[in-house]
Amino acid sequence: MKLLQTPVQEIETASELEKIINENENVMVCCGRMGPMCIPVYDTMEELQDEYEHVKFYSMAFDSPEAGVIRNAPECRGFMGLPFTMYYKNGEVAHATSSIQNRQQITTILDEKLK
Amino acid sequence: MEKYDLMIIGAGAAGLTAGIYASRAKLNTVIINEGVVGGQMVLTEEVANYPGVETTKGYMLANTMKTQAKSFGCKIRSNVKITSYALEDPVKSVTLEDGRSFSADAVILTPGGRPRSLNIPGEDQFKGTGISYCATCDGDFFTGKEVIVVGGGNSALEEAVALTNFATKVTIVHQFDHFQAFEHAIKEAQNNPKIEFIMESELREFIGDTTLEKVTIEHLPTGNMSEMNIDGVFIFVGYLPNTESLAGLVALNERNEIIVDPDMKTPIPGMFAAGDCIAKKYRQVTTAVADGTIAALSASEFLRTRNTKAAPKPASLSVQG
Ligand SMILES: Cc1cc2nc3c(=O)[nH]c(=O)nc-3n(C[C@H](O)[C@H](O)[C@H](O)COP(=O)(O)OP(=O)(O)OC[C@H]3O[C@@H](n4cnc5c(N)ncnc54)[C@H](O)[C@@H]3O)c2cc1C
Numbered sequence: 001m002k003l004l005q006t007p008v009q010e011i012e013t014a015s016e017l018e019k020i021i022n023e024n025e026n027v028m029v030c031c032g033r034m035g036p037m038c039i040p041v042y043d044t045m046e047e048l049q050d051e052y053e054h055v056k057f058y059s060m061a062f063d064s065p066e067a068g069v070i071r072n073a074p075e076c077r078g079f080m081g082l083p084f085t086m087y088y089k090n091g092e093v094a095h096a097t098s099s100i101q102n103r104q105q106i107t108t109i110l111d112e113k114l115k
Numbered sequence: 116m117e118k119y120d121l122m123i124i125g126a127g128a129a130g131l132t133a134g135i136y137a138s139r140a141k142l143n144t145v146i147i148n149e150g151v152v153g154g155q156m157v158l159t160e161e162v163a164n165y166p167g168v169e170t171t172k173g174y175m176l177a178n179t180m181k182t183q184a185k186s187f188g189c190k191i192r193s194n195v196k197i198t199s200y201a202l203e204d205p206v207k208s209v210t211l212e213d214g215r216s217f218s219a220d221a222v223i224l225t226p227g228g229r230p231r232s233l234n235i236p237g238e239d240q241f242k243g244t245g246i247s248y249c250a251t252c253d254g255d256f257f258t259g260k261e262v263i264v265v266g267g268g269n270s271a272l273e274e275a276v277a278l279t280n281f282a283t284k285v286t287i288v289h290q291f292d293h294f295q296a297f298e299h300a301i302k303e304a305q306n307n308p309k310i311e312f313i314m315e316s317e318l319r320e321f322i323g324d325t326t327l328e329k330v331t332i333e334h335l336p337t338g339n340m341s342e343m344n345i346d347g348v349f350i351f352v353g354y355l356p357n358t359e360s361l362a363g364l365v366a367l368n369e370r371n372e373i374i375v376d377p378d379m380k381t382p383i384p385g386m387f388a389a390g391d392c393i394a395k396k397y398r399q400v401t402t403a404v405a406d407g408t409i410a411a412l413s414a415s416e417f418l419r420t421r422n423t424k425a426a427p428k429p430a431s432l433s434v435q436g
Contacts, residue, residue: 035252036158039174040151047194078326080256080347081243099243099253102150103194 003061005034006042008049011060014069021088026055026114028106031070032062032083037100041083044103048110055114087113119145119190121414122207122219125357126191127154128400129390130225131180132407133414138187140415145217146184147209148193149357153177154227155391156400160251165400176400192217202364203383220421221414224365224373224381224388225407226357228398233265233350237321245327246348250274253347254281260346263288263330265318271351272300278349279309286343288313288332321348356392368394379410385421387414 002010011017011029021027030045032038045057060067062082070076073093076084081099087109088094094113097105121137123130126148137144151157159173168176185191196212208218230248232238238246247253254277262282264275267289275285287304292314294301304310313332319340320331329344358371365381365388366374372394379387389406391398 033252034172034174035160035249036173037249037252039153039157043151044194078244080245080253080326081247082252097243099247 003064004032004042004059006039006059007046008042008057008059011058012064013066017058017060017066017069020056020058022091024056025090026110027058027086027088028055028110028114029058029060029070029086029088030083031060031067031086035082037081038083040100040102041085041106044101044106047103048106052110052114055110089114116208117145117215117217119143119217119219120418121145121221121223121411122147122209122217123223123225124197124209125149125154125225125227125390125392126152126181126193127225127227127390128156128177128180128403129227129392129407129410130154130223131177131184132404133223133225133389133411134184134189134191135180135187136408136411137415138184138189140411142415142418144188145190145192145219147195147197147211147217148191149196149226150194152181152191152193156180158230158249159400162400197360200360200364202386205385207385221385221387221418223379223407223410223414224361224386224392225390225403225410226361226392227403228354228356228391230350231352231355233318233352235318235320237323237327241321241323241327241348244325245323245346246321246350248350250277250349253349254278257282257347259283261286261344262347262349263318263343263345264349264351265289266351266353267291267294267296268351268353269296269300272296272304274349274351275310276303276307279307282347283309284311285309286311286313286345288316288318290317290335291315318348354391354398358392370394377409378413379406380413385414385417387417 030041075093075096079098085097120142121144123146126146134146156173156177163170197209199210201208207222210216258281261284263286278285315335322329356372373388375388379389387410389410390403
């Protein structure tokens, strides 16, 4: 069931996430709610979809039990701010951030980690 | 260069409203926005006091305003950075970081405001790993933990009370010996057994390894420094107008707010301002929407009378539904 009202395509299950990161070289997933720290990140991702055609952009609902793979990821240890944003390269976590990020912070990570 | 009749700088409640009115009046209008469309409305979990709309999420209200503006033909360019402004001449123009430029015969400034940060060591490092600016977003990460709330206004006190649903102890650190908040908000915080107060004190540093572990606090009257172990810090220390880049282009008061007349005009012909960025007392969605309406109508009148200089001015301006 979709839980987020964002234009960024939502991943609903852990197995779907697994499949996506294994089938695509570069994937960014914003795992959050519909709150003030998360919406600006989804908004930026929506815009970047056209500019970063080599990256796939997805959202995932933080409160879904299926999002445990992200909530409990070792890269997210110590994270205490929504959203948890994951950057995957060839199926591996290349970077993860906690809390709101602006466009420049996101594009810097994309340019460095998901070339 | 993209050419328009009217250019609006900022897509919060004020800018989107101005966009709705101007494009409905058939002005070729563009809104140029640095951050997320909706501005502070998106930061607001729930809006319960926007008349005619039952309690709604801030982002839903923002989305509806955006859709409305677009449906009347208003263009919105968001997530961009303006690097230069030329607003004094009859034709006003701005240039973006990516090289695009826009010009118009009138401009409405609606850059709003942003949460003030403390600007002390460690603040950037621990954002998301102990430091938060949103209790409704991140409160549950602090279940069973101890947190500090910095600030002494309504939002600090209300958020402190909300955080007691999660945290075992909430310590409010405030720079003065009294609060600048409604009496009921102060009473509610004072009567909450989980809330403690450290008055006349300011945070000086955030310390930790990968997550926040402690803070340094200065007691202002004595200058004494102390350390306090803490799991989280929520910062609510007021708002700043987003007018830094406009300094020198438009008259600002001592709080860096734009000075306008009751028609939202600045002293520069064809330049208007509206919303949280102007010098005024009350900052709400309703007041931003009202200011945006007035600014758009003033700008339309300016453009119309400028284009038909010989025509007599109408006695009064009325707008039909
Ligand atoms: C946590 C919180 C809760 C609130 N709760 C309520 C409530 O319940 N009810 C209520 O009525 N009000 C509430 N408010 C106040 C209300 O949100 C604001 O008064 C109102 O949204 C201000 O609208 P604005 O358009 O003037 O500015 P903003 O919403 O600040 O919008 C300004 C926009 O301009 C952009 N911008 C800034 N600088 C530039 C630039 N140089 N160039 C281009 N773009 C720029 C910004 O990114 C932003 O998108 C709340 C505010 C906050 C922060």
